[in-house]
Amino acid sequence: MNTEKSSTILLSNDDGVFSEGIKALINAMRPLGNIFVVAPDGGRSGMGCSVTSQIPVRAQLIQSEPNLTVYTCTGTPVDCIKLALGNLMPQKPDLIVAGINHGSNESINVHYSGTMGIAIEGALNKIPSIGFSLCNYSPEADFSQAAQYANIISRKILKMNFPAGICLNVNIPDIQHIKGIKICRQSNGVWSEEFEQRTDPHGFAYYWLTGTMQYPEKEYIDTDKYALANGYVSIVPCKIDVTAHEQIETFSRLFL
């Protein structure tokens, strides 16, 4: 028996079920097993781990063929995973993969990323989970090389004894010759000039989210930022326990 072939893999993303990135990821995963997709019905960028609590959500089966089931969902990326695991899938998946995201999720973007929201939700459910992002925001981005890396990385993860309480944030540079894969820490980025003020035809202000990312660190050779800038795929293992354990003593003294 080919154990790879028997894997069940859940896919989602935050760019929507009809995006090029998820099509590339589906193609990359199909040789690995039975593919189950639950993805938003449109773009849900920057939604992090958000869930829909004030209105109900719906899901619709849009494709069903041997080893490939595709649902579209009106909710957030994390809603898609919760609905897949609790309501739609006949069995628990062996792996959850998200993406391939149109644009980088390096550094602190792990907090805002719907792609990484999916991976965090997978980790919270004790399932090996990976978010894949291509460092290219263009609608014409070519996902073929990123898809190859998604396949290589997912194969390895399916074979390993994946540690509990973590997920992987994988970013793939958009260059011709990738040098390899580096395991990194999250770099210290800072967003600046984020909301651009404009004036509507009636004279009132409104604001568009935009901004640029700054990297204040000088010593950053072990970061995702450095790996990507130097031609490597970056993989950051991310914890779901966000406790600053090293600060417990400081605050315990403060509140004695």
Added chain:
Amino acid sequence: MNTEKSSTILLSNDDGVFSEGIKALINAMRPLGNIFVVAPDGGRSGMGCSVTSQIPVRAQLIQSEPNLTVYTCTGTPVDCIKLALGNLMPQKPDLIVAGINHGSNESINVHYSGTMGIAIEGALNKIPSIGFSLCNYSPEADFSQAAQYANIISRKILKMNFPAGICLNVNIPDIQHIKGIKICRQSNGVWSEEFEQRTDPHGFAYYWLTGTMQYPEKEYIDTDKYALANGYVSIVPCKIDVTAHEQIETFSRLFL
């Protein structure tokens, strides 16, 4: 000069600018200095660190008096903080406080909580930040005791040299006699049975987010869950660097 009186404090929440929790928090903070509020125009529960990228957001000044400025905003809790820091406030605040949330944000809810999204956004901007939540989901919840703790904790935080890269997740039990404050780690909760399926009048399925939290840990005396269950206010210091540093070697070997 009274240094406390000269503090500038930014407030926001995820229950909306007209909720009882933020009114209690404004009252608790007013003795500490100059208060600047930018809060959503309605409920934004479960929005985590999400940002609004596909439509513009607006803000409206609804109250302006000595030492108290209040804006309402059409965006997410994190949008409110970004807009406050980048566009609306004349100066950087000394402290950011979120809440008081209607309901607990203990354990893994840090990932879904808009209240904690605010605190994480503050930490990303290198500002001491605290999310306050009352463990009572009732619309009639009494925030007065929680507000007293918010005042006590914020006073201490304003006086200390707050560590970089962290924020605080404070949960306050809804009991008459609180025993004190405990600094804790995040407990390992797991949500189960999250989406409840219903059928609409036309025969189609839809799903409401609900569910219950399970706590699988046996040894949990050092967790927020334990502190709250035993009559203490819990404070979890939370990191914005989510790298699982202890896993870097394992994955480096895997991808050699």
